[in-house]
Amino acid sequence: xxxxxxxxxxxxxxxxxxxxxxxxxxxxxxxxxxxxxxxxxxxxxxxxxxxxxxxxxxxxxxxxxxxxxxxxxxxxxxxxxxxxxxxxxxxxxxxxxxxxxxxxxxxxxxxxxxxxxxxxxxxxxxxxxxxxxxxxxxxxxxxxxxxxxxxxxxxxxxxxxxxxxxxxxxxxxxxxxxxxxxxxxxxxxxxxxxxxxxxxxxxxxxxxxxxxxxxxxxxxxxxxxxxxxxxxxxxxxxxxxxxxxxxxxxxxxxxxxxxxxxxxxxxxxxxxxxxxxxxxxxxxxxxxxxxxxxxxxxxxxxxxxxxxxxxxxxxxxxxxxxxxxxxxxxxxxxxxxxxxxxxxxxxxxxxxxxxxxxxxxxxxxxxxxxxxxxxxxxxxxxxxxxxxxxxxxxxxxxxxxxxxxxxxxxxxxxxxxxxxxxxxxxxxxxxxxxxxxxxxxxxxxxxxxxxxxxxxxxxxxxxxxxxxxxxxxxxxxxxxxxxxxxxxxxxxxxxxxxxxxxxxxxxxxxxxxxxxxxxxxxxxxxxxx
Amino acid sequence: xxxxxxxxxxxxxxxxxxxxxxxxxxxxxxxxxxxxxxxxxxxxxxxxxxxxxxxxxxxxxxxxxxxxxxxxxxxxxxxxxxxxxxxxxxxxxxxxxxxxxxxxxxxxxxxxxxxxxxxxxxxxxxxxxxxxxxxxxxxxxxxxxxxxxxxxxxxxxxxxxxxxxxxxxxxxxxxxxxxxxxxxxxxxxxxxxxxxxxxxxxxxxxxxxxxxxxxxxxxxxxxxxxxxxxxxxxxxxxxxxxxxxxxxxxxxxxxxxxxxxxxxxxxxxxxxxxxxxxxxxxxxxxxxxxxxxxxxxxxxxxxxxxxxxxxxxxxxxxxxxxxxxxxxxxxxxxxxxxxxxxxxxxxxxxxxxxxxxxxxxxxxxxxxxxxxxxxxxxxxx
Numbered sequence: 001x002x003x004x005x006x007x008x009x010x011x012x013x014x015x016x017x018x019x020x021x022x023x024x025x026x027x028x029x030x031x032x033x034x035x036x037x038x039x040x041x042x043x044x045x046x047x048x049x050x051x052x053x054x055x056x057x058x059x060x061x062x063x064x065x066x067x068x069x070x071x072x073x074x075x076x077x078x079x080x081x082x083x084x085x086x087x088x089x090x091x092x093x094x095x096x097x098x099x100x101x102x103x104x105x106x107x108x109x110x111x112x113x114x115x116x117x118x119x120x121x122x123x124x125x126x127x128x129x130x131x132x133x134x135x136x137x138x139x140x141x142x143x144x145x146x147x148x149x150x151x152x153x154x155x156x157x158x159x160x161x162x163x164x165x166x167x168x169x170x171x172x173x174x175x176x177x178x179x180x181x182x183x184x185x186x187x188x189x190x191x192x193x194x195x196x197x198x199x200x201x202x203x204x205x206x207x208x209x210x211x212x213x214x215x216x217x218x219x220x221x222x223x224x225x226x227x228x229x230x231x232x233x234x235x236x237x238x239x240x241x242x243x244x245x246x247x248x249x250x251x252x253x254x255x256x257x258x259x260x261x262x263x264x265x266x267x268x269x270x271x272x273x274x275x276x277x278x279x280x281x282x283x284x285x286x287x288x289x290x291x292x293x294x295x296x297x298x299x300x301x302x303x304x305x306x307x308x309x310x311x312x313x314x315x316x317x318x319x320x321x322x323x324x325x326x327x328x329x330x331x332x333x334x335x336x337x338x339x340x341x342x343x344x345x346x347x348x349x350x351x352x353x354x355x356x357x358x359x360x361x362x363x364x365x366x367x368x369x370x371x372x373x374x375x376x377x378x379x380x381x382x383x384x385x386x387x388x389x390x391x392x393x394x395x396x397x398x399x400x401x402x403x404x405x406x407x408x409x410x411x412x413x414x415x416x417x418x419x420x421x422x423x424x425x426x427x428x429x430x431x432x433x434x435x436x437x438x439x440x441x442x443x444x445x446x447x448x449x450x451x452x453x454x455x456x457x458x459x460x461x462x463x464x465x466x467x468x469x470x471x472x473x474x475x476x477x478x479x480x481x482x483x484x485x486x487x488x489x490x491x492x493x494x495x496x497x498x499x500x501x502x503x504x505x506x507x508x509x510x511x512x513x514x515x516x517x518x519x520x521x522x523x524x525x526x527x528x529x
Numbered sequence: 530x531x532x533x534x535x536x537x538x539x540x541x542x543x544x545x546x547x548x549x550x551x552x553x554x555x556x557x558x559x560x561x562x563x564x565x566x567x568x569x570x571x572x573x574x575x576x577x578x579x580x581x582x583x584x585x586x587x588x589x590x591x592x593x594x595x596x597x598x599x600x601x602x603x604x605x606x607x608x609x610x611x612x613x614x615x616x617x618x619x620x621x622x623x624x625x626x627x628x629x630x631x632x633x634x635x636x637x638x639x640x641x642x643x644x645x646x647x648x649x650x651x652x653x654x655x656x657x658x659x660x661x662x663x664x665x666x667x668x669x670x671x672x673x674x675x676x677x678x679x680x681x682x683x684x685x686x687x688x689x690x691x692x693x694x695x696x697x698x699x700x701x702x703x704x705x706x707x708x709x710x711x712x713x714x715x716x717x718x719x720x721x722x723x724x725x726x727x728x729x730x731x732x733x734x735x736x737x738x739x740x741x742x743x744x745x746x747x748x749x750x751x752x753x754x755x756x757x758x759x760x761x762x763x764x765x766x767x768x769x770x771x772x773x774x775x776x777x778x779x780x781x782x783x784x785x786x787x788x789x790x791x792x793x794x795x796x797x798x799x800x801x802x803x804x805x806x807x808x809x810x811x812x813x814x815x816x817x818x819x820x821x822x823x824x825x826x827x828x829x830x831x832x833x834x835x836x837x838x839x840x841x842x843x844x845x846x847x848x849x850x851x852x853x854x855x856x857x858x859x860x861x862x863x864x865x866x867x868x869x870x871x872x873x874x875x876x877x878x879x880x881x882x883x884x885x886x887x888x889x890x891x892x893x894x895x896x897x898x899x900x901x902x903x904x905x906x907x908x909x910x
Binding site: 149319378459 | 561562563564565574575578579582583586587589590593594596597600601604605606607610611612613614615616617618621622625626629630633636637640641643644645647648690691692693697699700701702703725726727729731733736737738739740742743744745747748760761762763764765766767768769770771772773836837838839866867868
């Protein structure tokens with residue numbers, strides 16, 4: 001490993017000149033900053049695609065009756081929206097942050113496996129093409145929900161096979177990305193940077209990368225079994241052939257629950273960088289944050305069946321999974337308390353990254369509490385597969401992961417582009433997002449409580465008002481995200497020159513290099529005191 | 530239980546919708562903000578447990594974010610507040626690890642008691658099997674009063690209402706042709722299973738939701754404490770018409786139940802078919818048309834054109850116009866790897882009727898009759 005920083009140093013020696021230009025620069029690049037940018041752009045593009053699908057869903061649900069799409073298309077929309085947002089938007093966004101920032105934060109010259117890094121990224125577009133074009137094939141896209149439960153998945157057309165193949169490719173990409181991150185963090189830290197001195201963002205990614213490596217193969221196995229059930233006469237999930245449809249759910253959620261934390265933990269990391277910077281006070285309880293994050297990761301492996309309280313598990317199983325699930329509230333609580341304690345008696349200012357972080361903290365905790373309500377088996381039996389669950393996981397995924405990604409993007413935009421972003425537009429983006437987000441999803445709690453199942457294209461009249469509010473909110477939220485695009489484009493084109501360290505409270509090696517960060521940084525490792 | 534029954538003009542809804550957002554709660558007192566009012570003792574326990582949890586979470590939420598917002602308003606740089614430097618305290622960390630553990634233990638106790646009660650399906654008065662089909666429910670009264678009764682329960686909302694060509698009724702999408710009827714005050718055990726994919730049998734007012742899994746039997750129970758009609762839906766995504774397979778339970782007094790059982794049994798006896806009777810096309814096809822509408826039209830469409838490629842046309846189909854054995858085989862065993870499930874739960878006469886209908890409808894004109902005895906023979910093979 002040690003050979004790579006030195007080797008890169010020698011081969012490139014400050015010349016961008018022998019890089020291919022134009023499109024080939026991006027196809028052949030092994031530079032962590034280029035690859036990080038591509039990840040971020042890719043994830044934003046997927047976010048727009050998945051968002052349009054969400055708007056088709058909300059347009060159909062604007063009022064009772066069928067207006068926009070037929071039920072089959074509707075199911076395809078919910079399925080692809082889920083798959084694209086989870087695997088195409090959120091996960092690549094945080095891998096993008098990892099690529100850009102981890103080498104800068106630990107004082108490394110690049111990622112450990114620079115060429116594999118290129119391949120990890122370039123696997124994503126084919127997977128995205130498979131997923132989106134599956135809408136056009138006979139029979140349409142997979143329409144079984146992103147959870148892909150058999151035996152329904154066995155009934156689908158070729159679109160299902162395309163989705164399975166896409167999941168395989170995305171899984172390979174994430175595993176390679178994670179191996180790269182683990183190796184980089186463990187081997188390429190600057191002299192003097194011990195593990196317990198690393199920025200918390202690196203810690204959260206180290207833990208996340210282990211989660212990815214552990215569970216992605218499990219998902220690949222599950223979808224492969226579906227593939228062989230579909231085409232090669234096996235009966236893993238077919239009771240008539242000696243299999244069990246519930247087996248799939250166990251395997252899927254053994255992947256699926258850690259997946260939730262694969263999305264949430266890097267978000268915790270970003271927020272843990274931003275809140276201290278704008279509180280002008282060190283992160284409270286750094287060590288306890290590391291331990292809490294690790295505990296969450298470990299617990300995430302032993303709670304999966306709380307997604308399956310209604311499949312008819314033995315009562316002992318239900319009790320065990322309930323207790324284990326409730327336990328997750330403890331380390332999660334510790335994290336929230338630490339963030340609040342970081343802000344306490346700080347000297348706070350509210351630039352856009354801080355606003356998104358506070359929005360994250362407030363709404364993610366709300367999603368955590370609805371999660372605690374759902375952990376109670378008896379209550380969950382009522383709320384399972386209802387809109388309450390939809391509201392819950394959008395509080396965690398959107399107000400949690402997405403808001404944190406925005407916090408990170410605004411925080412590091414000056415470092416990436418060399419320009420300050422438009423603060424007014426940034427704040428506008430935040431306020432529009434938080435208002436429309438709550439308008440969209442808060443009312444869905446009530447829909448779920450009143451008994452509206454999820455994944456239905458049409459509903460009875462008692463649900464009409466809240467659905468209408470939710471749909472209006474969704475369109476508002478969707479359009480607000482274009483403000484972000486404007487901010488980024490403006491920032492790329494020009495604007496106030498950013499200093500090396502644009503935030504007076506920010507700490508870390510990334511602020512010791514100029515803005516924009518030069519193509520090659522830390523070719524000689526910095527020395528920490 | 531007041532359901533919203535309102536007009537349907539988009540403008541009015543939009544106005545109500547946005548009005549509500551601005552002045553939450555004022556616009557419609559009828560709107561629900563909590564679980565449906567339960568009609569079982571267990572349901573009441575769940576209702577109370579949820580309320581308790583929500584209140585505890587709400588109090589903690591307000592306390593934590595009270596602190597945060599205090600900080601947001603007071604500890605501002607713009608107000609000249611200077612940052613403190615503290616950044617760790619083992620005592621505090623231990624405290625806010627231990628205290629939540631005790632709060633959780635307090636919550637776990639009532640939650641555990643409720644689950645144990647919920648899962649006790651022993652000594653029921655009546656046992657009913659609910660079978661999920663794409664996309665309807667079948668009910669078989671297996672034990673207790675009414676034993677032997679068996680029927681299917683289809684959505685009865687007319688298509689024009691769904692397609693917005695007619696005004697929507699009060700129970701839009703939550704109404705069926707045959708309701709599940711049970712007596713008040715009796716412990717009813719529901720066995721769930723499915724014919725094709727996973728469904729879930731859910732009635733919120735009964736606090737019951739149980740997945741129906743093909744090839745397996747699961748169970749749940751309820752004891753209704755008041756009469757009335759209670760409506761729910763399939764809760765597990767089960768394909769195209771997942772949103773169109775409601776569950777409707779009518780809880781009646783014991784006397785009404787006895788009457789209903791008598792009537793239903795007489796109906797079933799009258800409808801029983803002689804399996805050896807030989808029919809003509811004219812006798813079988815009209816019956817087949819009804820069976821087709823209830824079982825086949827959702828995919829293959831009333832005009833026989835299907836929704837290709839997932840759901841092929843029957844009009845001009847090679848299978849329908851080919852040898853009878855081939856078509857009988859598809860109906861009895863389904864088509865592996867496609868949405869075509871087995872329909873062997875239909876009677877010999879019903880399968881014979883529906884095959885006869887498809888062979889003599891639309892442009893199909895074979896003039897052939899498939900007899901119930903043919904189906905019986907095919908089943909025995």
